[in-house]
Amino acid sequence: MAAFVLQKLASKVLRHNPAPFCVATKLRSFSEQKAQWTNERIDEVVKKDKVVVFMKGIPEQPMCGFSNVVVQILGMHGVDVYGNYNVLEDEGLRQGVKEYSSWPTIPQVYIGGEFLGGCDIMMQMHQNGELIEELQKVGIRSLLLDKAEEDKKNS
Amino acid sequence: MSGYTVEYIQEKLKKELNPIHLEVVDLSDGCGAKFSVLVVSEKFEGKPLLAQHRMVNGCLDEEMKKIHALTIKTMKPTQWEKQNTT
Numbered sequence: 412m413a414a415f416v417l418q419k420l421a422s423k424v425l426r427h428n429p430a431p432f433c434v435a436t437k438l439r440s441f442s443e444q445k446a447q448w449t450n451e452r453i454d455e456v457v458k459k460d461k462v463v464v465f466m467k468g469i470p471e472q473p474m475c476g477f478s479n480v481v482v483q484i485l486g487m488h489g490v491d492v493y494g495n496y497n498v499l500e501d502e503g504l505r506q507g508v509k510e511y512s513s514w515p516t517i518p519q520v521y522i523g524g525e526f527l528g529g530c531d532i533m534m535q536m537h538q539n540g541e542l543i544e545e546l547q548k549v550g551i552r553s554l555l556l557d558k559a560e561e562d563k564k565n566s
Numbered sequence: 567m568s569g570y571t572v573e574y575i576q577e578k579l580k581k582e583l584n585p586i587h588l589e590v591v592d593l594s595d596g597c598g599a600k601f602s603v604l605v606v607s608e609k610f611e612g613k614p615l616l617a618q619h620r621m622v623n624g625c626l627d628e629e630m631k632k633i634h635a636l637t638i639k640t641m642k643p644t645q646w647e648k649q650n651t652t
Binding site for chain 1: 615616619620623627630635636637638639
């Protein structure tokens with residue numbers, strides 16, 4: 412089983428060619444899945460990274476349109492590295508995170524340890540500029556701010 | 567197939583949120599599996615977006631177990647008027 416997983420990971424790495432540390436991250440999250448997803452454990456997980464996404468699939472290959480929207484929006488703001496957890500690989504996590512946030516659907520986005528919302532809220536906050544502020548609060552400068560400044564210079 | 571109709575969802579949201587404007591669309595060709603809702607209500611006044619969405623989800627708590635996906639857009643009456651005048 413372990414060998415098979417390693418093989419699968421290796422083929423993914425080769426295909427997408429991400430940075431090598433991804434392998435370590437994936438292996439760690441795999442072993443974590445053995446334990447139960449209590450509220451305390453989810454609490455730890457959402458506070459571990461500035462931005463955390465519970466989604467269907469992985470950022471390189473979302474398995475649901477709504478999860479894909481979240482990945483694309485974060486990408487537009489230059490947020491490419493964040494904690495991400497694939498609920499399709501872990502039914503316990505899928506249910507656990509819904510109970511943790513009292514939110515009925517996946518994807519779920521957490522910034523600075525706080526539940527921000529799902530796909531619709533991300534979209535609305537992206538459109539009205541609030542997402543830029545939320546990222547700023549945890550010390551992430553949105554790429555869209557740089558773009559706006561560049562446009563100003565050029566015009 | 568959830569068996570829920572657009573009319574059913576509309577009634578439920580109307581009763582609890584008293585919206586001044588409401589749009590409910592079935593995105594699953596009448597199967598009741600995917601809905602999109604736009605709710606404009608005074609009850610959203612002074613509440614952050616997440617709280618507004620939670621109110622909508624709360625109304626459809628029981629139904630969400632059967633509905634696969636619900637797209638929510640919420641607005642306060644002032645936001646709705648602003649959008650309609652521009």
